Amino acid sequence: MNAAISVVGIGADGWDGLPEASRRTLGAAEVLIGGPRQLDLLPAADCPGTRVAWPRPLLPAVPGLLAAHEGRRVAVLASGDPMFYGIGRTLTALAGPGRLRVQPHPSSVSYACARLGWPLDATETVSLVARPLDTLTAALHDGRRLLLLGEDADTPARVAALLRERGWGATRIRVLEQLGGPAERILDGTADARPYEDGDVDPLHVIALDCVRDSGALRLGTTPGLPDEAYEHDGQLTKRYVRAATLAALAPAPGELLWDVGGGSGSIGIEWMRAHRACRAIAVERSADRAARISRNAAALGVPGLKVVTGPAPAALAGLDTPDAVFIGGGLTAPGLLDACWDALPAGGRLVANTVTLESEALLADRYRRHGGELVRLAVAAAVPVGGFTGWRQAMPVTQWSVTKGSTNA
Template sequence: MTAPVWSGEPIAVVGIGADGWDGLGRISQEAVRGAEVVFGSARQLELVPEEVAAERIAWPSPLVPALPGLFEQYAGRKIAVLASGDPMFYGIGVTLVRLFGAVALRVLPQPSSVSLACARLGWSLAEVPVVSVVGRPLETVLPELADGRRVLVLSADEHSPAQVAELLGRNGFGASRMTVLEQLGGSGERTYSDDAQEWKHEPGDRLNIVAIECVADPGHPRTTRIPGLADSRYDGDGQLTKHEVRALTLSALAPAPGELLWDVGGGSGTIAIEWCRTHPECRAVTFERLEPRRRQIAGNAAALGVPHLDVRGEVLVELEKSTELTPPNAIFVGGGLTQDGVLETCWSQLRQGGRLVANAVTAESEALLLNWAARHGGELRKFQIYRAESLGGFTTWRPQLPVTQWSVVKAASL
């Protein structure tokens, strides 16, 4: 879809902090004074002095779908947009760039809440991960947690700190130190701290950010971003790629930030979930024909911090009824290999230069992979995993089902 063309003067996108109008520099104030129309939240518009003659328009809700029509309505007039802090940090500036392009904007930022928080805490801004729970599930915080790590959470409202404390307690980080910083940069700035497991503070100001100094419970299972989480971290009916083979499979799939995976035959969702956990920008669609398993995949995805995982039905049915599925960068086929048309369809949907990895545990599915490898190249491997088990008073090695794996890159000429 082609972005709308903005033919008027550049839109002034002005960052404004909790210190209001007086905290703006001369250039930012002049940009607002010179506008004929000023857009912003009701709270932001109230910060503009009465002598500024511009027409003031509060954002509608929902905002994003209304933006094209709203700006079309005021095309030809000088427009200023008010944003919180830095408009390009989880702000309206990012949305407007996507809509009109960077050349249509003149962005005048203020320090972001994250910059101010790090300044107050003495934390290195470049080294602190930031998670926004504004319009996003709280569980997206989970992949960032690690013992000794510092994390900043952009709160949705005044209830977010207590919700973060409860999340930390449920996931083995109850001893973590939490600091809430409210109204940063304004006259009402306030800071208070406590351990997550001891959190009893009443809801405060809705404009706040939560700083976490992570302390892990040594007895709680670790869930790192590295693939190969313990099988026990997944609920379900036992239909899952075991953690040793899962680590080898994710290595072959080679996720990179921003890439999209199709996980065909999702089972418990392990491959898609761990693909998404490798980086916040990794995305995945998992296809699973059984509805109970789709529910368990969604539950596992939320519990492991990637609730944005797209869970769908059987792959051939989904492709038949939807023409909007984005071609993936990588495909994993863990189920349905011998179903007519599955491998052919996956291959045709894969982008040029994309990776396909398929695992087989039966003689029939292994034979299929051998034939495809003969036609398209790639690499064939066979894994045999043994796990130690008790045998009387001794220890023996119990073999798991051997797994044949085919991995291939789709060349541009194919």
């Protein structure tokens, strides 16, 4: 039977801050694996095991290191709680939870909330470690408190620059360094004051934000139907109210994957991903210019992980991961497109298609007869000046077919 792997959390207070059980585990280990900073916290007299520093890049090296020390008593060091954005997740995936013995330490987030007086359960955490900085944007809401896990000493200055660029310059930024250790320090400033640009920041830190939206900055909520002005587009944009109805029909859930076929400006895929941080989306767009625009919109709206595939559908759909839902916003009359999307869906998968043309509407009506679901027409009118008065201007009506594969008649 494979030997267990101990995963021991350690804080900035080092050996002195470890409980006796963690000390015994590290003292008995034949092999100690961790970052150089973590390994240096262990006294040689108490921890005589062979020390192995993680190579860079770390993740590809993990399987080989574990295999090289198979059968020996291995202890892996982790910062704080190994299961909170830590190495514990990687080891669980590789070795299985049954082989791990995790001994956590208070996380940096727990320390930060204790110092700030913030309730842990009401404070959102965003990790910027090995993630695009734009990830932060989706979490910015007026009055919201956020904790950010920084990647290096430059992260606070980069965060401040992003906040200024996106209309959050009045946001208070506190940097909490070396939490729990003898060198603990808290720095304080606002994004507009251009703090932390001198680089005098410890790499081991947590960033606390008290979010304040600048006057005149566009307000973005958490529900589908962001303002049309939030998007860069060339006219190919599912408009706000139709977009909200479309996302309601698609019904995103955590972890699900959407195909946004005929991506246009990417609005459906973007708002699918904004519904939950675990939601994933692939936008398929034949125009290279529009595909680039989708990527820019995704970054600006906080979901840089949206994958963009450039090419005509259905050919461009080949080889993509199986979707949980498909939205078709353009190209419905392309030969084989509807069939390819339908065939790609597993049982229980959802398909939603929108059109404004009679030719595509006829296709949707036919599929509605064959597979059931719902066929609706969405009409939106906006008040506009008519001379000295006000009247209604009707937008082109949108026909929408939505269906769940495997439902009645599907």
